[in-house]
Structures are given as C-alpha cells and as structure tokens.
Amino acid sequence: MWTEKYRPRTLDEIVDQEEIVNRLKSFVKARNIPHCIFAGPPGTGKTTAALCLAHDLYGPGYHEHLMELNASDERGINVVRETVKTFARTRSIGEVPFKILILDEADNMTSDAQQALRRTMERYTETARFILIANYSGRIIEPIQSRCAPFRFTYLPEERIRERIQYIAEQEGLTITEDGIKAIIEIGGGDLRRTINVLQTAASTGKPIDEETVYSVVGRANPADVRDMMLTALNGDFIKARNKLRDLLLKYGLAGSDILGQIHSEVFRLNIPERWKVKIMEIIGETDYRLLQGSNEEIQLSALLAKFVEAGAEIKRGS
Amino acid sequence: MNIPWTLKYKPKTLSEVIGNEDAKRKILQWIKEWNGKYPKKRALLLYGPPGTGKTVTVEALANDLDMELVQSNASDYRTADAVQRFAGRSSQYGTLFGKKRLILFDELDGITGSADRGGLRVITRIVKETSSPIILIANDAYNPRFSTLRKSCQLIEFKKPTRTQIARLLAKICSLEGIQAESDALKLIAERANGDVRAAINDLQALAQGKERLTFEDVAWLRSRDRKEVIFNTLRRIFYAGSITGALRAAQETDVDLDMLLEWIYENLPYHVKDPKELAATMEMLALADVYRGRISTTQDWSLMRYYIDFMTAGIATSWSRKSHGWTPFKFPSRIMSMSRSKAERDVLKAISLRIGRRCHISANRAARDVIPFLRVIFQNDPKMRDGLARWFGLDEEMVNFLSSEE
Numbered sequence: 001m002w003t004e005k006y007r008p009r010t011l012d013e014i015v016d017q018e019e020i021v022n023r024l025k026s027f028v029k030a031r032n033i034p035h036c037i038f039a040g041p042p043g044t045g046k047t048t049a050a051l052c053l054a055h056d057l058y059g060p061g062y063h064e065h066l067m068e069l070n071a072s073d074e075r076g077i078n079v080v081r082e083t084v085k086t087f088a089r090t091r092s093i094g095e096v097p098f099k100i101l102i103l104d105e106a107d108n109m110t111s112d113a114q115q116a117l118r119r120t121m122e123r124y125t126e127t128a129r130f131i132l133i134a135n136y137s138g139r140i141i142e143p144i145q146s147r148c149a150p151f152r153f154t155y156l157p158e159e160r161i162r163e164r165i166q167y168i169a170e171q172e173g174l175t176i177t178e179d180g181i182k183a184i185i186e187i188g189g190g191d192l193r194r195t196i197n198v199l200q201t202a203a204s205t206g207k208p209i210d211e212e213t214v215y216s217v218v219g220r221a222n223p224a225d226v227r228d229m230m231l232t233a234l235n236g237d238f239i240k241a242r243n244k245l246r247d248l249l250l251k252y253g254l255a256g257s258d259i260l261g262q263i264h265s266e267v268f269r270l271n272i273p274e275r276w277k278v279k280i281m282e283i284i285g286e287t288d289y290r291l292l293q294g295s296n297e298e299i300q301l302s303a304l305l306a307k308f309v310e311a312g313a314e315i316k317r318g319s
Numbered sequence: 320m321n322i323p324w325t326l327k328y329k330p331k332t333l334s335e336v337i338g339n340e341d342a343k344r345k346i347l348q349w350i351k352e353w354n355g356k357y358p359k360k361r362a363l364l365l366y367g368p369p370g371t372g373k374t375v376t377v378e379a380l381a382n383d384l385d386m387e388l389v390q391s392n393a394s395d396y397r398t399a400d401a402v403q404r405f406a407g408r409s410s411q412y413g414t415l416f417g418k419k420r421l422i423l424f425d426e427l428d429g430i431t432g433s434a435d436r437g438g439l440r441v442i443t444r445i446v447k448e449t450s451s452p453i454i455l456i457a458n459d460a461y462n463p464r465f466s467t468l469r470k471s472c473q474l475i476e477f478k479k480p481t482r483t484q485i486a487r488l489l490a491k492i493c494s495l496e497g498i499q500a501e502s503d504a505l506k507l508i509a510e511r512a513n514g515d516v517r518a519a520i521n522d523l524q525a526l527a528q529g530k531e532r533l534t535f536e537d538v539a540w541l542r543s544r545d546r547k548e549v550i551f552n553t554l555r556r557i558f559y560a561g562s563i564t565g566a567l568r569a570a571q572e573t574d575v576d577l578d579m580l581l582e583w584i585y586e587n588l589p590y591h592v593k594d595p596k597e598l599a600a601t602m603e604m605l606a607l608a609d610v611y612r613g614r615i616s617t618t619q620d621w622s623l624m625r626y627y628i629d630f631m632t633a634g635i636a637t638s639w640s641r642k643s644h645g646w647t648p649f650k651f652p653s654r655i656m657s658m659s660r661s662k663a664e665r666d667v668l669k670a671i672s673l674r675i676g677r678r679c680h681i682s683a684n685r686a687a688r689d690v691i692p693f694l695r696v697i698f699q700n701d702p703k704m705r706d707g708l709a710r711w712f713g714l715d716e717e718m719v720n721f722l723s724s725e726e
Contacts, residue, residue: 001690001708004679042689047680072682073673105682193681194689201693204700217700221692238589238598246654250661253668253687290606294613298654299585303606306589306599313595 002200003193006168008045011052016160017045020151024049028056031096035121035130037106037145039137040153043191049153050102050131057096065092065099071113072105079113084120088128099128106132107139114141121147155190164192165199175208183214226262230270233308234315241305249298256297260288263304276311283307324524325517328492333379336372337488337516338480343376345475346454350384350421353452360473362446362453364427366460367477370515373456376477377423387418392425402441420451427457427465443468479514482506482663488516489523493533500533507538507659539656550575550583551649557584557632558591559641566636570628577624581608581631582652588635590647597639604634667721674712691722698723 008014011028014021027033033053038046054062067087069079084101092099103109109117121130121144130148134140137150165184169176184202188195201217202209226248233241248254264284267277287304291297330336333343342365352358365373381388391405430438446453446468457465460474486502486509493500508526512519527533540547556569570580585605592598608630615623668691672683675690698705698719709719 001679001711042685051680068680070676070682072684073676104680105685108682193679197690197693200704201696201700204697204704206701217693217696220696236595242589246657250657250665252692253665253672255684255688258684258688290610290613293610294617295606296609296613299581299609300606302585303599303602306595306602310595310599 002168002172003196006164006171006196007048008052009055011049011056014045014049014052015164016156017049017153020049020153023151024053025056028053031057033057033100033129035125035148036132036151037137037140037148038131038133038151038153039135041135041155041191043188043193043195044153044155045192046133046153047102047104049151050100050133053131054100054102057100058094065094065096066102067099068102068104070104071107071109081116084117085124088120088124091127098126100131101128102131102133104133105135107134107136111141114144118143118147156192158185161185161188161190161192161195165195168196168199169209172203174203177208177210179211180209180214183211184209187214187218226259227266229305230263230266230308233305234270234272234312236309236312238306238309241308242302245301245305246298249301256291256301257288259301260284260291272311272315276315280307280311323521324492324528325520328495328520330372330375330379332383333376336376336379337484339372339376339477342475342477345473346376346380349473350380350452353419358473360471361449362455362472364455364457364460364465364469364472364474365477366457366474368479368514369458370512370517370519371477371479372516373477374423374425377421377454377456381421384421385418386421388421388423390423390425392429402438402445422449422451422453424453424455427455428459428462430464439464439468443471446471480516481514482509485509485512485514485516485519489519492520492523493527496527498527498530498533500527501535503535503660504533504538506663507535510659510662535656535660536651539651539659549573550580553580554583554587554649557636558587559643560632560636563633563637566632567628570632577627577631578612579652581605581612582655583649584631584635586652586654587649590650591644592639593644594639600638601635604630604638607634664721667718671712671714671718671722674714674718678712695722 011021011025038049040046051062051066054066058065067083069083074083084103087099087101090099091097103117106114117130118141132140132144132148137145137152162181162185165176165181168174180202184195184198187198198214198218199209201221202214205213205217207213229241229244229248232244245259248259249256264281267280267284270277283304287300290300333347336343346363346365349358349360349363365376367373378388380386389405391402424442442455446455455468455472460469460476486505489505489508490500490502493505505523508519508522512522526537530537550573553569553573553575557566560566560569570577573580575583588601588605589598592601608627611623611627611630615621615627668687669683672686672691675681675686675694676683679686679690681689694708697708705719705723708714714722
C-alpha cells in the first residue's frame with residue numbers, strides 16, 4: 001500500500017508540520033520525552049510523527065520498544081487494566097530507559113478507560129511514555145490532558161500535498177496531468193492518506209491519470225453514498241432510503257457513528273431552508289448521543305431518515 | 320416413516336463422514352497397527368464437541384473393516400463390576416465367528432462419580448491389557464478425571480465441520496428427500512448449528528419434512544419461535560389500536576418475544592403509516608423504545624421494561640391517525656433476513672478490516688471506511704497490484720475473492 005510505502009521513516013523525512021518536528025527532534029537529542037497528545041484531523045501525520053520519533057530515539061529496531069494500540073478496536077477498560085499495564089511496567093533494555101506506548105484514536109476511549117489510563121500513566125512514568133493520538137483533544141479527559149505535552153497538527157498546505165503526489169508519481173513512473181493532480185487534491189481534502197489512496201487507485205487503471213480517471217475511480221469506490229441516501233429520504237421514499245442505510249451498515253461495514261458524521265457534514269451543503277438545517281442538526285446530535293448509549297444503529301438512523309422525509313414534504317409544500 | 324434423518328442418513332462408510340479428514344486418517348493408521356502385534360497405545364481417545372461425528376466415525380469404521388462393534392454408552396451402568404463384565408471378557412477373546420472385535424466406550428463424560436464408582440479405574444486397567452482395539456469417546460478429554468486414563472491413550476481431536484461442509488450434506492439430504500431447497504436457507508441452518516451436524520440435520524427435518532420447497536424465510540422463522548398468526552394479530556392491534564389501553568394490552572396478551580416484536584413493527588410501520596409527519600412521529604416512538612432497550616441492556620435494570628413496552632405500543636398508536644389504506648399484508652422483518660444472510664460476509668469484512676488496520680496503523684472501522692472502498696477498485700483493476708497487496712496484507716483466498724467481486 002503506497003500510504004505505507006511512502007510513509008516517512010525518520011523525523012527528517014517529514015515534509016511538513018515543521019514546528020512540531022523541531023520540538024520532537026529536541027526530545028530525541030535529550031533522549032527523553034514527556035507524555036504527549038497529538039491532536040488533529042485525519043491524514044495529517046500524527047501516527048507517522050509518533051513512529052518516526054520512536055525510530056529516531058531507538059534506531060531501526062524500535063519496534064521492540066514500542067507498542068501500538070488502537071482505542072477504537074479495543075476501547076474497554078480491560079485493555080488499559082491488562083495490556084497497557086503489562087507493557088508499561090516492565091523496564092526497557094538499552095540506553096533509553098523507557099518504552100513508548102502509542103494509543104491511537106484515544107478520543108474513542110470510554111471515560112472509565114481514560115480514568116484507569118490516567119493512573120497507569122502516573123504510576124509507570126519511569127518505564128513508559130504515552131503518546132495519545134486523537135482527532136479532538138477535547139474528548140480526552142482534563143486530568144490526562146494536564147499530564148501531556150500537546151501538539152496540534154493541521155491540514156497540510158496544498159503545495160506540500162502537490163509535491164507529495166508528484167514525488168510518488170515520479171517514483172512509480174506514472175503519467176499524471178495537471179487537472180488530474182488538481183482533482184486528487186480536491187478529493188483528498190487535505191488528508192494525505194486519502195490523497196495517496198486515491199492516487200494509487202487511479203494508477204491501478206493503468207491509464208494516464210487525468211481528471212476523468214480520478215473521478216471515475218472515486219465514483220466506483222463509493223457506490224452507495226450517504227448523500228444519495230439523504231436525498232432519497234428527502235424525496236419521500238423512506239423504504240428505499242432505509243435499504244440504502246442497511247447496505248452501508250451491513251454490506252460496507254460502516255459504523256453508525258461514521259455514517260452520522262457524514263450526514264452531519266453533508267447537511268449544510270444540502271439545498272434546503274436554513275431553518276431546517278438547524279432543526280435536523282438537533283436531531284443528528286440526539287441520535288449520536290443515543291448511539292453512544294448503546295441503542296441500535298439502524299433503528300436510530302432510520303428514525304433520523306424519517307425526519308428527512310418529513311422535512312422534504314414540508315419543504316415541497318413551501319413552508 | 321417417521322424415522323429421524325440422523326439415523327436414516329447415518330454414514331455407512333468412512334468416506335461418507337463429513338470433515339475431520341485428519342482424524343479419520345489417524346484412526347485408520349492406528350487400527351492397521353493391530354496386525355498381529357500391539358500398537359504403542361492400545362486405546363484411542365476421540366474428543367471434540369457434540370455432533371462432530373465421533374461415534375458415527377467409529378461405527379462406519381467397524382462396518383468398513385467388517386469388525387464386530389461392542390458398545391457401551393452412558394445409558395448402561397458403568398460401575399467397576401459392570402465394566403469388567405462387559406469389556407473384561409470382550410477384550411480378551413475373539414468372537415465366535417472369528418470376526419475381529421472393536422470395543423467402544425462412548426460418552427465417557429457421562430461416567431458419574433457415585434453411580435459408576437470405579438468404572439474409570441477399571442477402564443484404565445483394561446486399556447493397558449486389552450487384546451482387542453478399544454476406542455473411547457469424550458467431549459472434554461482434558462477433564463482432570465481422565466488424567467490417568469489419558470496417559471494410556473492416543474488422543475485424536477474432532478473439529479467442527481465448516482458451514483459449507485454441513486450445508487453440502489444438507490443439500491444432499493434434501494435432494495434424496497425430493498425437497499427443493501434454497502442454498503441460502505441451508506447455509507443459514509448450517510450457520511446456526513455451529514458445527515453440530517446432528518443438530519443441523521434435526522433442524523432440517525423439523526423445517527423441511529413433507530415439504531416440496533424450503534425457502535430462506537422458512538428458516539429465518541425458526542429463530543423467533545413465534546407463530547405468524549399471533550404476530551400479525553398483535554401488530555394489527557398495536558397499529559390500529561382504539562385506545563392506549565388497547566395497544567398496551569395487545570403486547571401484554573401475547574407471548575411474542577419483545578425484541579422480535581420491535582423488529583416486526585420496524586419492518587411494517589412504513590407500509591401502514593404513509594403521511595410523512597406521522598411516519599417521523601411513529602418512528603421516533605420506536606426509536607425511543609429502542610433507547611430503553613439499550614438502557615436495559617447496559618444497566619440490567621428490568622424495571623425499565625415498562626417504558627420499552629409503552630413507547631412500542633401506546634406511543635406508536637397515538638402518534639398517527641390510524642386510518643387504514645385498505646388491506647396491507649404484514650412482512651417478515653427484512654432486517655433480520657439481511658443480517659442472517661450477510662453474517663458470513665460481514666465476518667470476512669471484519670477480518671479484512673482488522674488486518675488492513677494493523678498494517679496501516681489505523682482502526683478496523685477506519686479501514687472499512689477509508690481503505691477498503693479503494694482496495695476493491697484496485698483489486699478489480701489490476702491483478703498484479705492485487706496479488707502484491709494481498710500478500711502484503713496477509714489476505715487469504717476467500718478475502719481476496721470477497722474484495723474482487725463486483726456487487
């Protein structure tokens with residue numbers, strides 16, 4: 001996968017986020033790091049920075065001193081109690097006296113697990129340093145935030161993304177047109193992972209990569225999309241919209257919260273009265289909360305779709 | 320004519336026993352060593368979950384090799400004396416007609432401490448001295464009670480046959496019975512049996528005997544154990560209730576499983592409630608019922624059940640005009656069907672997501688959302704890139720096929 005093939009290995013290879021990289025380099029020099037929070041949107045290099053930091057600190061065999069956990073896969077308190085503790089309390093062998101634990105998508109941890117984590121971080125500071133990675137640092141509890149050095153990652157500037165696309169295209173011997181590059185940047189939306197995935201998918205056609213190739217592969221990659229489901233509901237066909245929802249959940253294995261996130265970002269772009277956008281937003285928020293409480297994803301999202309049907313009918317009537 | 324299909328279609332020869340090729344080969348090898356001399360271990364201990372074919376394998380073996388099978392199972396007394404009487408003699412002498420003997424102690428787990436006192440001890444002794452091959456069968460070979468006995472036996476594990484193997488057997492039975500069965504239906508029976516072939520055949524007989532066709536829906540019904548007329552009547556009484564009490568009573572007076580009732584309402588509501596505003600209002604009531612269901616399962620506080628029922632019945636009945644648009648038939652919950660149908664696919668998808676996640680340093684959810692859609696297109700476009708990626712991610716053939724198939 002090109003996202004991995006072209007993932008920077010050392011801090012020097014990272015092309016952006018200069019300020020952050022400089023601070024991390026000073027940690028390497030001092031052979032010491034504090035607990036850290038890397039926060040920022042997806043595809044901006046948080047995990048890469050953490051891995052590069054570990055590489056520069058321990059050398060090529062850094063894997064032995066590092067543990068990566070993804071909180072979305074194992075978000076319960078038991079993971080903290082068992083896996084994290086076991087890792088954290090044993091001493092690392094070598095010139096750096098501590099190990100690094102990368103906890104990805106830490107903002108998806110339950111608050112119970114975060115509380116347990118806080119104690120672990122304190123207790124084993126000598127033997128383990130934590131790097132928490134999150135989209136929103138606000139979802140990480142205050143006591144943990146206060147124990148960590150915060151780093152804010154931002155979307156890469158267009159120029160940097162363009163350079164990266166051109167670099168990979170050159171390495172892979174691809175033919176790519178200017179409008180092709182523009183289309184990839186547009187679809188990537190500042191997320192470098194997504195950008196490179198789009199590039200690799202376009203390359204798999206074997207054709208020169210122009211605007212048309214890019215849009216056609218992206219169209220094929222998202223046959224059942226959230227926007228389409230919303231429009232179907234607004235048009236009054238609840239049962240068809242419900243079937244599309246079921247496809248997204250069962251066939252494509254999307255999480256209910258992910259679908260909700262996409263609905264949220266699409267609503268403002270819909271061509272409906274502003275008043276309705278806000279009304280719908282309130283229901284989206286409520287649905288999100290219900291999902292967190294363990295309600296059924298399809299039934300809750302269907303109720304939301306029924307609201308879209310109602311909104312569509314009222315808008316048509318001109319109210 | 321009512322003989323159980325598990326008997327009617329019992330394998331007569333080893334090759335008819337499904338799955339467990341490895342175990343069958345080891346058993347044959349062992350029995351061949353009884354050729355004028357003794358093998359290292361004079362007894363086999365076959366173990367594994369119920370319905371995986373342990374007993375039928377031994378029976379088929381005896382049949383194939385024309386041996387006389389001497390059996391004892393849990394329904395027999397197995398005190399020390401009884402075991403001695405039963406096997407002590409058979410293990411020492413050949414049969415009257417010169418056939419070789421095969422001794423089978425089935426259902427070893429059923430030897431109880433008090434009633435069958437000393438039985439295990441005697442079996443252990445006989446196993447060491449026997450001049451006829453002995454096969455023992457247990458579900459759990461590692462039960463501490465068997466620790467001494469285990470040392471004198473060669474252990475052979477029986478594993479659960481796969482869903483596909485079981486479904487294939489069911490298809491064979493259906494064709495012999497002259498039943499046209501949808502393959503999805505058989506897969507679902509096999510899925511639910513979870514490796515227990517006996518249970519699968521029993522379920523098939525219960526569902527299909529005397530029928531010409533077996534559909535997916537017939538099988539999906541089995542899950543709920545509720546009868547159609549009862550459910551239809553309950554739905555009608557809730558949807559078109561004259562009053563709150565009427566709707567509540569509809570739920571109280573049936574023994575339809577509440578979670579299943581919620582699915583029925585969810586499926587059928589939009590076919591009855593057509594007005595957009597009313598649809599949104601009734602769906603919201605259903606969603607609220609679901610919220611309480613969630614709360615009950617997280618808090619385990621069953622006193623919340625009353626709100627679950629209130630929203631599902633009275634809430635829905637009072638949120639719309641209850642005017643019938645003529646006769647609308649009730650449909651089986653399609654969500655339940657899609658979930659059963661796509662269970663295997665979802666399991667594959669989940670396994671792929673986890674592997675991709677690990678390789679790309681992301682969660683399984685994000686892999687499903689951000690990587691797999693692109694991977695599908697790549698796999699369909701470029702076989703060379705596909706093979707490279709499949710190797711790199713460590714995807715097996717089923718996973719590759721899953722990603723390469725066009726919907």
